[in-house]
Amino acid sequence: MYVAQVLGVAGAYYLAGRLGLMRQVVIDGAVVTPLWPPTGIALAALLCLGVRVWPGIALGTLVTVTEIGDAFTVSRLAIMLGNTVAPLAAYALLRRVGFRNELARLRDGVCLVFLGAFAGMLISATIGSFTLLLDDKVPPGRFWLVWASWWAGDAMGVLVVTPVLLVLRGARWPRRNDRWLEASVLAVAVVVMSLIATRSSLSMIYVVFPVIIWSALRFQLPGSAPCALVVSVLAILAGTDALGPFAGHSLMEIMANLSLLNGCVALTALLLGAIVAEHKNIRRETEYAVEELEALVEQLAPLSGPDSGRYEDRPRRHGPLDGGPHPDDP
Structure with missing residues (x-):
C-alpha cells in the first residue's frame, strides 16, 4: 500500500x-x-x-x-x-x-x-x-x-x-435537485464568463469575480475552488497565446497580469469560501447548543398543566449531534 x-x-x-x-x-x-x-x-x-x-x-x-x-x-x-x-x-x-x-x-x-x-x-x-x-x-x-x-x-x-x-x-453529492440545477448553471457560467474575460479584446477581465463570489456564497470551497481552477487555466491559455486582453503586451507583462489575475481569483475563492463555511458552522453549533439548553431547562423545570408535554415528546430538529442532517445542508 x-x-x-x-x-x-x-x-x-x-x-x-x-x-x-x-x-x-x-x-x-x-x-x-x-x-x-x-x-x-x-x-x-x-x-x-x-x-x-x-x-x-x-x-x-x-x-x-x-x-x-x-x-x-x-x-x-x-x-x-x-x-x-x-x-x-x-x-x-x-x-x-x-x-x-x-x-x-x-x-x-x-x-x-x-x-x-x-x-x-x-x-x-x-x-x-x-x-x-x-x-x-x-x-x-x-x-x-x-x-x-x-x-x-x-x-x-x-x-x-x-x-x-x-x-x-x-466532497459530498448534493441531495437536492435544485442544488444540481444551480451547480450546472454555475459551471456553464464560469466557463462562459472566463472565455469572455480572457478572449475579448475589451477590458472585461473582472467579469469572472461575480461568478467566483456566487460559487463561494452558495457552495463554499467545493464550488469556488474548481471555479478558480477553471478561470486560471483559461486565462493561462489565452495569456500564453497572447489573445484578448493579453494581446500586444510583452512576455513579462503577460506573466505579471496572469499572476495577479490568478492570485486574486484564488484568494477570493479560498478566503470567501472559508469565511462562509465558518459562519455556517458557527450558526449550526449555536442552534444545537440552544436546543440542548432547551432540553436541560425542560428537564429541570417541567411545565405544569394538562396540555404541557415533556420535551422529549415534542418535535425536534435533528442535526449532526443527533445523527441526522441539518435543514440547511444540501
Whole structure:
C-alpha cells in the first residue's frame, strides 16, 4: 500500500508537470510557468497522506526535471532538492499552526495562502534561481525577474490546485435537485464568463469575480475552488497565446497580469469560501447548543398543566449531534 501511494504521488506529480510544461515560458534561459500544478499536488499529498510519501514527490520531481534538459546534472539535482523541500516546509508550517484539511475556517485559508503558498514556495524559487545563476544560465541582472516568475508559478500551484484536491477528498453529492440545477448553471457560467474575460479584446477581465463570489456564497470551497481552477487555466491559455486582453503586451507583462489575475481569483475563492463555511458552522453549533439548553431547562423545570408535554415528546430538529442532517445542508 505504501509503495502504491508513493508511486501514485510520483505519477501525479509527473503528469501535472507535463501539463504545466505545455505552457512553459523561457525567461533568459530559465523555464518557468504561470501555474506549476505539481506544487499543489505535492502539498495536497502531504496533507492527506502524511510526510511519509515524500519519496514520491522526490521521484516525480526527478523525472520531471530530467525531461526538461538533455542530461541530468548537479544543477538539476539542486532544483529537484528545492522542489522537494519546498512542499515539505510548507507542510511543516501548516501542521505547526494547526491547519485543518477541511478548510472550514478562515484561519485555515489564511495559513494556506501565507504559509503554504507564499512562504513555502520561497525555498524552491530561491534554490532554483540561484542554481541557474551559478550555472551561468541566468544573467545576474535578470536574477530577480526569474526568481519572481518561479515563485509566482509555484505559489499559484498551491493556491489553485491544493484547495481543489482537499475539497474533493471530502466532497459530498448534493441531495437536492435544485442544488444540481444551480451547480450546472454555475459551471456553464464560469466557463462562459472566463472565455469572455480572457478572449475579448475589451477590458472585461473582472467579469469572472461575480461568478467566483456566487460559487463561494452558495457552495463554499467545493464550488469556488474548481471555479478558480477553471478561470486560471483559461486565462493561462489565452495569456500564453497572447489573445484578448493579453494581446500586444510583452512576455513579462503577460506573466505579471496572469499572476495577479490568478492570485486574486484564488484568494477570493479560498478566503470567501472559508469565511462562509465558518459562519455556517458557527450558526449550526449555536442552534444545537440552544436546543440542548432547551432540553436541560425542560428537564429541570417541567411545565405544569394538562396540555404541557415533556420535551422529549415534542418535535425536534435533528442535526449532526443527533445523527441526522441539518435543514440547511444540501
